[in-house]
Amino acid sequence: MQRPTLKEIDGFEATGQELVARGWVRTKRDQKTTVFLELNDGSRLGNLQCVFDNPEGIVAATLARVQTGAAVTVNGNLVPSPKPGQRVELKGSALELIGEAPADEYPLQKKNTSFEFLREKAHLRPRTNTFGAVARVRNAMARAVHGFFQDRGFYWVHTPIITASDAEGAGAMFQVTTLDLDRIAKSGGKIDYSKDFFGKPSFLTVSGQLNVETYAQALGSVYTFGPTFRAENSNTTRHLSEFWMIEPEVAWNDIHDNMDLAEAFVRHLVKAALEGCAEDLAFFDERIQKGLVEYLAGIAAKPFERMTYTEAVARLEKNSGDFEFKPYWGCDLQSEHEKWLTEQVVGGPLIVTDYPRDIKAFYMKQNDDGKTVAAMDVLVPRFGEIIGGSEREWRLPLLERRIIEMGLKPETYSWYLDLRRFGSTPHAGFGLGFERLILFVTGMQNIRDVIPFPRAPKLADF
């Protein structure tokens, strides 16, 4: 049986043909002789307007019971619409109330509601314009991520979610266990991890990078795209405890190849949003962030600015009076610094490279100056870091020495060091937080509003 979505119906030639529309009622407007019902089914932002002229009998009785949020099917004839901005409308002849939504209980009435309120209604919020649009853009971006890499010969590698090594060093981890914690707590005894599921402490991954490097050293160009977990007590609009991360890793690439890849990737995604989500982006432009579409078009069109950390700090020092944290060579760039660089200095995305090695991870390639590493961060206006990456230290002695210098144990990294021991090549990669990308593309402010079910400290409802 043919069951067109409302998006498909919107594309039909309106010749008065009969069809059935299914969806949820966004609004009902009734007059003495005419009732307007606007239906949405999530296939697009816009609604299908259904018009009932002089409804009588069972149709009139059913219309009286239809309220905002109800699920209905409408039988009718598709005709051109006189309403501006809307190609077609459905001249209704019959309708069925499939699932009612009593107005005195249904929380989403036809009015503005705050995102804070909707966060407490996470099971209903996808029925709103904003969250429907976010979901569609998110889907389009996921597809574009795979499209970008697949078209370039990258292989998608499924790195593990559970890891028994806490060697990843990217932040606090969630522990995974099948031990009976209540019983251990009551007994007051020590924990015997040999009795735990994996025979030792195990955790949720904070990064697939170390694992995916093994495949880069075999398949060449690879990437991960999957859930990632950080148990940091972060309470911000930019952090989640469970988020999705994309981590490409490419054998033979150096830091410059890495920057080129990161830039091409971001611009590809922005282009994909502009081309594939025009209706949703127009909505975000109008309701969420004025000028968004024009801004994104600029991102897609222009190369990103690049500067070294040393250069960035020099710029910041000239303006240091305006900062709460005084910048100096060797400091980590603060949020305010990143915002100032992107918003005031370059007016767009900026790639900063060659950070002091003491503020970066052990696996980054050490530069010849003995002070910096071949790291790169892609910073964007409004919220700073969207990508962090580096060329990797591929020379065994230097990597070993760095591990020891940083107080880590080389034996923990034996398999990682093996990659340098056997057939090592230069390689580079980066990590992009998927939700941060969605914030960037939609203009949304809070990361909890661009993932269907946000996980954050004290927040795991739904």
Add this chain to the structure above:
RNA sequence: UCCCCUGUAGCUCAGCUGGCAGAGCAAGUGGCUGUUAACCACUGGGUCCGUGGUUCAAAUCCGCGCGGGGGAGCCA
């Protein structure tokens, strides 16, 4: 974890130096010959987050607790 703001009708909020609980929207009823988040009129709607205190009197002032938001740090 730290700093700041905040909690009043279903929602968004006003409520001043303490003195009878308010508005807009939503909902309900009626009206309106094509509406655009329709419009017009009327109606109903309150544990003022909780708790203890100050006071003749607390939504309002103070203490404690809980919830929400923003910023910072950690980072993607």
